[in-house]
Amino acid sequence: MSETEVARDLGAAKIGDGPTTDSKEDQQEDVVDPWNVHSSSDTGIDYDKLIVRFGSSKIDRELIDRMEAIIKQPVHHFIRRGLFFSHRDMHTILTAYENKTPFYLYTGRGPSSEAMHLGHLIPFIFTKWLQDVFDVPLVIQMTDDEKFLWKDLSVDETHRLAYENAKDIIACGFDEDKTFIFSDYDYIGSSTDFYKTMCRIQKCVTFNQVKGIFGFDESTSIGKIAFPAIQAAPSFSCAFPQIFGGRQIPCLIPCAIDQDPYFRMTRDVAPRLGLSKPALLHSKFFPALQGARSKMSASDPNSSVFLTDTPKQIKTKINKYAFSGGRDTLEEHRQLGGNCDVDVSFQYLTFFLEDDEKLEKIRQDYSSGELLTGHLKQELIGVLQKIVAEHQARRSQVTEEVVKRFMKPRKLKYNY
């Protein structure tokens, strides 16, 4: 049975309900697809259920121990804290790595808005860490074509946004010698091998399949219908002969779990093309300020802390909008304690406060009622102001010239 069939059999019909069916949503089941993430629970998506529905594997103690033994250092706190929680074939990648078989990283971004928000940083922060500890090359796809097809944006605007967003991505600190960032318009229009890889994938996938996986229907544009092959193609090194010097090497994709449908499809197609299935590391969603029922979204400014926000804006947004797990009155809070499971400020700290001991103390103090919501928010505001200011400082150093260098097709450096 294919991976997409497994996902369907396990009750993942919701995954296929697509962008237009929010209203029909079952109150009991989370909606998770590339266009919708929504939970009916205040604690957000039930990620354990999602692993079963999607047919992926949990990142368990055994995998973490193995990773730490190989990289000879602790794993990233995103893994320690279960924020990257699910994987496909990560053991295969580690075995290959132990045998000195190299792999490469692939992640991406749909450039639909000028300003990226904190949630957009998560996969890039994590991917940079993977690049550093495994010392491997990385390709980053800017799906400007996707955003043109899905949004009311022009070709030129989405192309421009790809370059703007690339600056924020570069500001995460990727190694220029080992990182290729590409706009789909530019790279498809400059690589016969990428286009041929797209064609090979497109020949293997039917309308019925993308309908099942992505919830497309008969009124979907033929551009959207064909797009999944474009997001699939970078999973195969044959799409980048000049980048990888013609070597066939396996691929590891760090991404948010909502992108998994694309890669289930990719993994189903791979053996038919005689290619390796990409491995995956899945993250949880970065919650909206309003709470864990939905993820942070750039299209709702009040749900997001942007990377362009001033310290004052950050302070105001957190104080005004961040959903609190605190109690209604001071007395109640002191008596019953705050609820970290629904408290957005606390959840943001799990992403951005690196100090495990400090985080644990905050959790205990807030749960016991000792720490008040105002103080918790104060802690978060400080952390975010620092992260955003540092990001802005690094981004200001990313000139057009630097962007051009990262986006130039060229052979990436390899240590094997």
Added chain:
Amino acid sequence: MSETEVARDLGAAKIGDGPTTDSKEDQQEDVVDPWNVHSSSDTGIDYDKLIVRFGSSKIDRELIDRMEAIIKQPVHHFIRRGLFFSHRDMHTILTAYENKTPFYLYTGRGPSSEAMHLGHLIPFIFTKWLQDVFDVPLVIQMTDDEKFLWKDLSVDETHRLAYENAKDIIACGFDEDKTFIFSDYDYIGSSTDFYKTMCRIQKCVTFNQVKGIFGFDESTSIGKIAFPAIQAAPSFSCAFPQIFGGRQIPCLIPCAIDQDPYFRMTRDVAPRLGLSKPALLHSKFFPALQGARSKMSASDPNSSVFLTDTPKQIKTKINKYAFSGGRDTLEEHRQLGGNCDVDVSFQYLTFFLEDDEKLEKIRQDYSSGELLTGHLKQELIGVLQKIVAEHQARRSQVTEEVVKRFMKPRKLKYNY
């Protein structure tokens, strides 16, 4: 109402029945789509009905007179004899031309076999004539990607066939300074503008539309579903800024009428993209040796005279397979005469015997019974042997170097 809607309303449902529904075909209606051409009548497709069904216009006396006044010479015998019989917006092209607004020609070929046959030559012979008399540039699309998607052929094989077939096309005598031949793999993989034009078209067309126009269904691959945008894109000069020096100029497409569905779709999309609708000149089909119920097809070697055939093979095929309109016995033939309307040899002569008087005499003599089938075939064999031998001689001069020059993206020469 859109052009594709007109085509449907006028009873063109058959056009949309697609590649897999031959068996369901209505005995009374001709099947004409990019993958199937079939008539239940010995005299072949009813082209007058097709004009009504497709919503195109007949090439009438008025249009011919106007063309001849502009080009100051007689029109090609393909037009005189009604072999190019239908058009869309040819008057618009002529008016533009009179006003010194240039246009360009676009035609193409799906490279599915090494050897091209006589029928494949028709659009290229006619396109060369148009290029000569109007002195305009020309782009020729080799849809190697299409043949990969539709046939059991590899990417590499279809790419190779594109280059092989380009030699036969070049041998038709196109002006190197004014002709760009491109493989889809190569050009899509080298032109951001072509890919962006594809995206713009794909955003405007839904699955429902390509289902209606091309008969796709839910088991159709997403590659096939998206392909019509790839055949549509060369209709717009913005897909070729380096070829046309960035000028926006109208397009005229000479092609067989079975390709019209692609361009009805293209013409429906054009105004939504703020682009000019391409004009069209449609040809009839070149009949199979077995008769006018179907067109010559490279996949049935006995139905075709190939451009690689020897004089002896041509003689044998015509004598053995060419469906005859002659009578069963010599006596009957002398008394009743032959039927030119169903006689394949006579029909081939209408394509390839340029001398009007001689053709008319053959028609009269055959119809009256004076000329016997054997002699008619003898006449045709001589004509075809000469044409094929001359083609082979010209093709042998087309080196890899020449092919490279024609297929190199470059600015084409213009006289305006």
